[in-house]
Amino acid sequence: AKTCGIANPTVGILNVDGARQTEKALKELQENGYDITFAESARADGGCVMRGNDVLQGTPDIMVTDSLTGNIMVKMLSSAATGGSFEATGYGYGPGIGEGYEQLVMIVSRASGAPVIAGAIRYAAQLVRNKVFEVAKAEFAAAKKAGLKEILDARKAAAKPAAAEEDVKEPPKEIVTAQIAGIEVMDLEDAVKALWKINI
Template identity: 65%
Template sequence: MAENNVNKMIGKVFNDIADAIETGEFGEKIRVGITTFGSEHGVDNVVKGAEIAQNRDSSIEVVLIGPKVDSPLTQVVVENEEEGYKKMEELLDSGEIHSAVTMHYSFPIGVSTVGRVVTPGRGREMYIATTTGTSSPHRVEAMVKNGIYGIIAAKTMGIENPTVGILNLDGARQVERALKDLDKNGYKINFTESLRADGGCVMRGNDLLAGVPDVMITDTLTGNILMKVFSSYTTGGDFEAMGYGYGPGIGENYDRLVLILSRASGIPVVANAISYGASLAKGNVKELAKKEFAKVNKAGFKEILKGLNKETKKQDDEEEVVAPPKETVTGTIAGIDIMELENAVKALWKKGIYAESGMGCTGPILMVNEGKLEAAINILAEEDYITKESTIC
């Protein structure tokens, strides 16, 4: 009997060594919990995805949190969805699991999730920052924060210097200015260029399809829609079959690694989300986030964010601004956010330069006399409506 026990122990040791050689990891396995209640496709859909994730990566251990099921995976049995969330948090906070995947979660204000998709144009992976949660009640501030969150997620996943683009939405130019201020202050950001001839880091729909940036900055509601389209455009919309889900909640001083799935997420996305969660845990996203926030704060991040929220001279003045005499306007200036366009016109009128607003193929433009183009650009740059880069169409 003693000899049999010794043989079993020796066998286990050799198996453990073999597993470690195969995975390259000699420490404990990364444990990823997943709640199984709540899927529109049923508990079995989640369990099958979890089993795929487990079978393809022996360095992780998937823990099911939900009703008792017929599965070889580790299980923590709970009676309902609410109890599942509580148990998930308990396991995370105690360190019994390193990350968790769930279908709904209430993040605090300041935390939002970075999704990960595979784009149809070129088959590139792209991080969408962000897809659920609220980084800030202020739209532009939220998008600036989203950019930092996306960079953190991409760096944790092994992209040392991720390229960054800003989706062409209301507020995009203000986001661009804020991020370029950070870059000038020492927090270096690798801005990408649009694949379209006009270039620039403000991204068009073409850039989305091709996956031009590693990190695509957007507001959360738009990001949520993009995730749904990228993940289910081949299935008709009710079954998310592609990508890695809506990603981890990231925010300054946030200490739980929770990733989000949709209730429409199918087996492949469930499996990929678990793998995404395991990789983030292996890369120690919480520690990397602390380092990134320290660097970005050193570059004046909080001061730049405060500046975005101030009521500035850009708002409509109570006094009426009279337009200078009309003249031919063939010089065009790009890079002004649509929400600031009319105020930018008035800023030039105050300085005696006649200007009109318009819409070019890349977004809002101001039109001035070509002879006054340089003076107009300098005024708008001084008033913080534009940066001098990429302003002439």
């Protein structure tokens, strides 16, 4: 958002599983000195946790959510005018930004129509013109200084399932014909160990 000309973007957290833990972590980061401005929900009860109407009203400049929910939201909003047959509006799924990244990767899908592809290219040009990697580097440095690593490590340790703590051995490999859907990418390692524990 800062690379797109919003000097002090507002941040909202979508009201899905993990929203309150995310709110606590971000507020701890803020208390430690990281410059973050929370959006205020349009609902009467306010707060930085956003509801569906906040999504449609564009209440925050930045909406924090898990990757699967974010993907669904972008697909629905960009393909609403076509009844879901293809994505006709928007800028794709945004850039892949991470600490130390030096290459800009813009994300689109098979369902992205020409207007979305064009929007993603314009978005990429704006990010490059406004030095996205310099902005990202400064943001990561400020977040680290405010204790981002320690905040994340504390939450990971508290959420770690018992299966991940044990030394579980991989069972013999076998051909399978089924899959388990709905595993969050960040939980894959723990999911594998949970399956190994029951000899799968």
